[in-house]
Amino acid sequence: MILQKVNQPQDLKTLSQEELLQLAQELRSEIIRVCAQNGGHLASSLGAVELIVALHRVFDSPRDRLLFDVGHQAYAHKILTGRKEVFHTIRQEGGISGFTKVSESEHDAITVGHASTSLANALGMAIARDTLGENYHIVGIIGDGALTGGMALAALNVIGERKPKLLIILNDNEMSISENVGALNRYFREYQTKKWVQDTQKWGKQVLEGISPRLFNLVDRAKEAAKLMLHQENPFYAWGIRYVGPVDGHDLPGLIHILEQIKELDGPTLLHIVTQKGKGYGVAEEDPIYWHGPPGFNPQKPEKVSKGYSWSAAFGDAVTELAYREPRLFVITPAMREGSGLVKYSQTHPERYLDTGICEDVAATVAAGMALRGLKPVLAIYSTFMQRAYDQIIHDIAIENLPVVFAVDRAGIVGGDGATHNGVFDIAYLRTVPNVQIAAPKDALELRAMLKKALELGGPIAIRYPRDNVEKAPEGAWPEIEWGRWEVLKEGSKAYILAFGKTLKYALEAAQDHPEIGVINARFLKPVDKGMLEALALEGYKLVTTEDHQKMGGFGSAVLEALNELGLKPDIRVLGLPDVFFDHGSIPRMHREAGIDAAAIRAALAEMGVSLQTVG
Numbered sequence: 001m002i003l004q005k006v007n008q009p010q011d012l013k014t015l016s017q018e019e020l021l022q023l024a025q026e027l028r029s030e031i032i033r034v035c036a037q038n039g040g041h042l043a044s045s046l047g048a049v050e051l052i053v054a055l056h057r058v059f060d061s062p063r064d065r066l067l068f069d070v071g072h073q074a075y076a077h078k079i080l081t082g083r084k085e086v087f088h089t090i091r092q093e094g095g096i097s098g099f100t101k102v103s104e105s106e107h108d109a110i111t112v113g114h115a116s117t118s119l120a121n122a123l124g125m126a127i128a129r130d131t132l133g134e135n136y137h138i139v140g141i142i143g144d145g146a147l148t149g150g151m152a153l154a155a156l157n158v159i160g161e162r163k164p165k166l167l168i169i170l171n172d173n174e175m176s177i178s179e180n181v182g183a184l185n186r187y188f189r190e191y192q193t194k195k196w197v198q199d200t201q202k203w204g205k206q207v208l209e210g211i212s213p214r215l216f217n218l219v220d221r222a223k224e225a226a227k228l229m230l231h232q233e234n235p236f237y238a239w240g241i242r243y244v245g246p247v248d249g250h251d252l253p254g255l256i257h258i259l260e261q262i263k264e265l266d267g268p269t270l271l272h273i274v275t276q277k278g279k280g281y282g283v284a285e286e287d288p289i290y291w292h293g294p295p296g297f298n299p300q301k302p303e304k305v306s307k308g309y310s311w312s313a314a315f316g317d318a319v320t321e322l323a324y325r326e327p328r329l330f331v332i333t334p335a336m337r338e339g340s341g342l343v344k345y346s347q348t349h350p351e352r353y354l355d356t357g358i359c360e361d362v363a364a365t366v367a368a369g370m371a372l373r374g375l376k377p378v379l380a381i382y383s384t385f386m387q388r389a390y391d392q393i394i395h396d397i398a399i400e401n402l403p404v405v406f407a408v409d410r411a412g413i414v415g416g417d418g419a420t421h422n423g424v425f426d427i428a429y430l431r432t433v434p435n436v437q438i439a440a441p442k443d444a445l446e447l448r449a450m451l452k453k454a455l456e457l458g459g460p461i462a463i464r465y466p467r468d469n470v471e472k473a474p475e476g477a478w479p480e481i482e483w484g485r486w487e488v489l490k491e492g493s494k495a496y497i498l499a500f501g502k503t504l505k506y507a508l509e510a511a512q513d514h515p516e517i518g519v520i521n522a523r524f525l526k527p528v529d530k531g532m533l534e535a536l537a538l539e540g541y542k543l544v545t546t547e548d549h550q551k552m553g554g555f556g557s558a559v560l561e562a563l564n565e566l567g568l569k570p571d572i573r574v575l576g577l578p579d580v581f582f583d584h585g586s587i588p589r590m591h592r593e594a595g596i597d598a599a600a601i602r603a604a605l606a607e608m609g610v611s612l613q614t615v616g
């Protein structure tokens with residue numbers, strides 16, 4: 001086993017070419033083994049194995065800085081940089097992160113999880129290096145999906161002008177999570193579709209002329225392509241960036257050779273490598289979408305597993321049905337078709353579906369444009385990724401009170417993806433924006449009711465739901481909902497728990513068998529239901545709010561502000577996530593630690609003197 005001899009990157013310097021090739025295979029086996037037990041970003045990491053071996057062979061981490069965009073493809077990097085003994089803990093409770101993380105290793109140049117940040121970060125590092133008169137290499141490794149992000153494209157614009165010595169590696173596997181989208185992606189597909197360009201170049205014109213005019217034309221196209229390959233129209237040249245490629249991203253000796261050739265070039269160089277997502281593992285090569293981030297599996301007999309009926313599926317079913325009833329409905333996703341439950345919708349309503357690529361800011365303002373011109377856009381977006389569209393929500397949507405519905409998925413702590421992916425700020429950052437309303441359904445039926453009503457009401461409305469399974473709503477069910485009104489789920493004689501989303505189950509659990517404790521489905525978070533709140537306070541009930549969101553600025557804050565406006569001071573406790581980041585791990589454990597679960601609710605009630613007699 002070569003891997004046994006490798007503990008740090010410098011151990012690669014003495015390996016022979018055969019040993020490096022063997023090492024790549026061993027890395028692949030280890031990534032498959034660990035992803036089989038833990039789940040994780042399998043296909044992306046398999047596709048980057050040769051690249052990472054070549055990088056650590058040619059460059060000297062941690063002196064040289066390797067910046068992995070998104071950081072989900074860096075499993076081989078983690079193994080090669082002193083973490084092979086703990087790699088089996090990846091994404092697990094107390095284990096290493098599934099992304100690169102500065103605080104985890106000196107070899108991790110950036111802490112990531114959100115896409116498209118590596119190039120701006122690399123530019124900043126290059127400026128720091130040059131300003132301080134230091135001398136080391138900086139390499140930004142970015143996928144074709146991440147390159148659809150505005151941050152990445154804008155960074156290229158600055159890099160091309162400032163021209164620091166910087167290597168950018170475009171890892172192009174034609175995939176984001178779904179198939180990749182965008183004009184740049186199309187450019188690379190059309191003009192460097194490797195096979196026919198290489199074939200025609202190989203055959204030569206005279207051979208083809210003798211065969212048939214059709215093939216002759218093929219050569220002309222190849223000539224055209226060659227002209228493009230000579231960068232006549234290559235966009236990177238417009239950005240002032242040297243373009244090298246495309247090259248085979250799995251040809252380890254070739255990669256090492258070319259990296260050694262271009263390593264010392266001055267100014268910014270982009271090396272375009274073409275890889276296969278899932279390389280080296282059949283099922284992942286065949287279906288890089290499912291195997292982008294699978295749950296655990298049997299490595300000898302890998303099979304797709306159903307993760308149950310999720311809130312995302314409930315949303316997808318709802319908009320798919322709604323689109324037949326509402327011809328102006330248009331659904332937008334920023335590169336999260338599968339994650340947002342939109343595969344079926346994209347097939348049944350392709351003419352009213354847009355995947356913008358990984359650019360939430362663009363997606364939000366496209367929705368604004370649609371709304372300004374008579375459509376009813378629904379932007380399907382994860383809470384954490386909606387952070388990228390904050391100014392667009394304010395500036396392009398809320399000021400004019402445009403009818404845009406935000407279907408906010410993954411609201412709350414998400415588990416394995418950790419701090420970069422938790423959806424725990426959206427209530428706070430949306431609540432402060434005038435005209436924006438925020439709702440949280442308790443089940444799939446209520447989600448349908450809210451979606452339908454939101455499209456009728458108009459204005460910017462966020463409907464948020466957690467990463468969780470939910471009971472499927474009957475097809476065709478479109479219940480009404482009293483907009484803005486909370487719902488009493490259980491009467492109480494002394495206290496009420498105000499909850500929504502995942503914490504509703506904690507509230508019902510805390511109140512179970514306790515007649516003195518009532519539960520309210522506080523399904524409208526902005527505006528809160530002041531009428532019901534006033535009645536509860538005036539009748540002297542003790543109140544507990546609980547939310548899977550930062551306490552600061554969350555739902556509980558909204559309730560306190562409303563009580564203050566009402567001039568009421570009931571005995572109340574606000575439970576929410578403390579002012580820290582929650583890393584990857586078990587959601588129930590984090591909820592317990594954060595003090596938002598049933599035990600915490602009961603403790604808060606006891607502390608307010610509500611004795612819990614158990615009945616029944």
Ligand SMILES: CC(=O)c1sc(CCOP(=O)(O)OP(=O)(O)O)c(C)[n+]1Cc1cnc(C)nc1N
Nearest residue numbers: 044072113114115143144145146175176177335
């Ligand atoms: C992990 C995660 O959240 C990923 S990985 C990924 C595809 C990246 O494609 P790329 O071509 O860059 O890499 P590849 O997988 O090797 O093909 C997306 C869209 N996401 C979700 C996502 C959405 N939006 C933002 C801002 N960041 C992230 N990370």
Ligand SMILES: [Mg+2]
Nearest residue numbers: 143144145175
């Ligand atoms: Mg890709």
